[in-house]
Amino acid sequence: MSALSPLTPRQATVFNLLKTLKQEVSAQTLYAELRGHQQCLGLATVYRALKHLQLQGIVQTRSLPNGELVYSPVSEDRHYVTCVKCGTSVPLEHCPVNEPLLPKAITPRFKIFYHTLEFFGLCSPCLEQETVA
């Protein structure tokens, strides 16, 4: 959980805001949010900070159906059910992967920071639209 290398003030700013927000957010949203807090960072700096925080293993990311990447602290072991049509994303309350059973061949070659588990399908309204149409 501790960082491999120290954070710069800007990187810490981004990390702190991420911890404050109770939901995963995109880089663009972070950028806008920071402006709202009178803490104007360059857009490139936000992306660089997120990249750095990922390399430290303290920030994770997943991609929404529209391709946008959203970020959150790794501490949140939260997973989602997502509709492939409308993009509705509902969080799961518990993680079905308590003890990640990684093959012996993988473990020594990777230092695992986090995992993402996501279910995809159709939500009820979208399923009706598809079958009726």
Next chain:
Amino acid sequence: MSALSPLTPRQATVFNLLKTLKQEVSAQTLYAELRGHQQCLGLATVYRALKHLQLQGIVQTRSLPNGELVYSPVSEDRHYVTCVKCGTSVPLEHCPVNEPLLPKAITPRFKIFYHTLEFFGLCSPCLEQETVA
């Protein structure tokens, strides 16, 4: 596994190529591959076909660290360990989620097609680079 609505010839072409290829591929790669096989589809058609196949629940997608989306038939219950730095992606041999235990509140509201389970971290070479540097 059966489609909710019939496939057009072009959609079937895309689906068949996906089943032929033994690995997940991007839409751009599919487009180029089809040209190589003298079956020239418009790029937009490839994207539309993939979208349609997703809605049918017979094609799944996941996003690479660079944001690119890659597609594969849903039958493959394959998952990956990915390095957040260099993007190296190694498949797992077995799925650690045999029986997806979805909360009662989710099940009736979603028809699940597939799930993605991915582990992220640093591969050994990248981990060394980070700690040394």
Next chain:
DNA sequence: TTGCAGAATGATAATCATTATCTTAATTTA
């Protein structure tokens, strides 16, 4: 303290996968 080297930052241009638009062709239906 001063000067230098390397990293961080900001601003903005460039990239590139994806989507939207619009026209034409194919398919279905009455």
Next chain:
DNA sequence: TAAATTAAGATAATGATTATCATTCTGCAA
């Protein structure tokens, strides 16, 4: 057959992300 609907092709537009480059900051040695 003709009209209506859907699919497909070509290409412009979008928009998130990355690259570039000039500037500023930081740490350290003299």
